[in-house]
Amino acid sequence: MLGKLQDLSPKKQHIYSIIFSLLCMTIATGISSIYYYYVNENSANIALIFILFIIIISCNTRGYFYGIFCSLFTVVWFNYVYTYPVFMLNLSASGYPITFLVMTTIAVIISTLTSHLVLQSQMVKEQEHRLAEADGEKMRANLLRAISHDLRTPLSGIIGNSSMYTNGHASMCDAEKLEIVKNIQEDATWLFNMVENLLTVTRINNDDMTIKTNIESVEEVVGEAAMRVCKRHPDSSVNVDCPMDLIMIPMDAILIEQVIINLLENALKHSGKKNTVDLIVRDTPTNVIFTIRDYGNGIPEKKLNSLFDGTPYTPSQNADVLKGIGIGLVICKTIVTAHQGTIIGQNHDKGAEFVFTLPKLKEESL
């Protein structure tokens, strides 16, 4: 009820509140009159009926005003209609002043309390909204940090190599020229992959970090991702282990494919020499679990806690080959989070593994 009320403009909210209050008061009067007509004795019950409706009004109108106004009105109306002498204001009859006083106090207190409650729940909602916004901001900041670091390196490579070629190609031998062009090609390919990554993220709705999902077959997405990676790295092998049962879950297939590609490429690049990666899919009643496991050097202990926040990853042995894990992982995290899934990176006995989960659709909505 309140959520609906908040969507309206302030003027409409007031109009709504007035109509609502009038309606409630009419109903209360109606019920009370019937009660009064048939029972006629216990006017305290009539007071209770009015108090009940004051609570309802306070909960469903904007601000304190309507609740308090209705409670004051009720006291006068109660005195006028339901106490002896009927249809006359009389504050002096024995016992009545106390009833009125207590009723006024109760009504005012309740209406203030409930209005306060309504305001508070509004504030909590706003707070939550602000927190969610801050999360989105943080993700964007992480991405930007990763981008500015990761894009500069290959660009300097391309600019450096190409200027070397234009300035000195006359004195170079073919092997040197080929080397330079190959370097440029490598950097450009890498840049392209990154840009592709960033473009996929634009599929995520910027305001509330949501995505458009379709029911997709897990084995198709996994298979396609593995095939793309194998095409790019012909000397490597990806072992896909997928359950024999067909698993269909809601996802944005292009985004999830990107996550798997990123994790597989990271595994191939950073694991050291061994070019074997396992991609394991497991089905649980609520989730589908994807594990990308390599058999290399593992993740350095001190990096484990900051894998997904966009700071560059540079183990000491061969720092220059290892660019780009920054953006890749931030993007994975962004995508998986947008799917209401989780992602972690950890070490196992013989190397590193990344595990991400995607929630299944609930049975009844299938």
Added chain:
Amino acid sequence: MTSKLNVLLIEDDKNICAFVSKFLNQNGYRVTTAHTGKEGLSLAASICPHIILLDLGLPDIDGCDVLRQIRNWSSIPIIIISARTKEHDKVDALDLGADDYITKPFGIDELMARIRTSLRHSRSNTLEKTYKALDLEINFEKRMIFLNGEQIHLTQIEYQLLTLLAENSGKVLTYNQIMSTIWGPYVDSNNQILRVNMANIRRKIEKNPAQPEYVFTEIGIGYRMLENENL
């Protein structure tokens, strides 16, 4: 080859035009380039190319409109050049009658393979009688499928699905195209039934359904079957 094959390249980026036409020239094609949709349309009508490479993001007319207009009067094979993230454009273009698509940035080998496949499909008017790739053989006349020489049993729908892909081997078929061919034009757009049938086929013909060798998934677009070696 006695006479060179004509390729019309409709693409606004000069760098891409330059390297594609250079490479195609080296491989024995004659390339004409157009930088706008209008230019492309008039060239398509005047030089009657054997194949058209069409970029979807043109400065003047939408690539799909160019495609639609060419399809009004001709069935020249058309290969779409597009960016990867816009899968809707690709699906639309394929459903409008494009023969295949290639994603930017593409390797030149990939482009050559696509051109060869499309040209071959446009030339072979008679349907092939058999399909063979790796260990898989399909005899369309006897309606039999063999894997490593052993017969594989498929359901009616599975057989139709596999042969449809095999007859168009090397080409991508969109979900819509497959659904309407097999289940008729009034089938609802939910393609889960297609996914389920495909999963069953893969379990019968692939060693590992998650690493297919014969039928590949093009995510968000459709399926593509390994090229027929008999062609």
